[in-house]
Amino acid sequence: xxxxxxPQGGGAPGALTVSVDDxxxxxxxxxxxxxxxxxxxxxxxxxxxxxATAEEQLRSQSSQTEQLQNEINALRAERDQVRQRVERLxxxxxxxxx
Numbered sequence: 840x841x842x843x844x845x846p847q848g849g850g851a852p853g854a855l856t857v858s859v860d861d862x863x864x865x866x867x868x869x870x871x872x873x874x875x876x877x878x879x880x881x882x883x884x885x886x887x888x889x890x891a892t893a894e895e896q897l898r899s900q901s902s903q904t905e906q907l908q909n910e911i912n913a914l915r916a917e918r919d920q921v922r923q924r925v926e927r928l929x930x931x932x933x934x935x936x937x
Contacts (some may be wrong), residue, residue, distance in 0.1 A: 857865075
């Protein structure tokens with residue numbers, strides 16, 4: 840049986856005719872389109888999951904960065920206090936040598 844165009848609806852005038860090859864080609868294109876959409880949806884879901892994970896890590900790191908900045912500020916303040924105490928001790932030692 841060759842791939843002939845056959846009229847639908849008993850060959851009525853203006854009826855749509857589709858060959859077997861055309862129908863098979865259309866069917867294959869639809870299957871490929873469905874698979875492409877499925878892959879794209881999976882990729883989108885994975886990207887959204889990665890983005891959510893990255894946002895959570897960023898929030899966590901921001902919190903940790905803030906804690907470390909507070910610790911640095913506290914250490915700097917402590918260093919300044921120690922420096923001032925050492926300077927006072929040196930002034931007192933200088934006064935003894937006079």
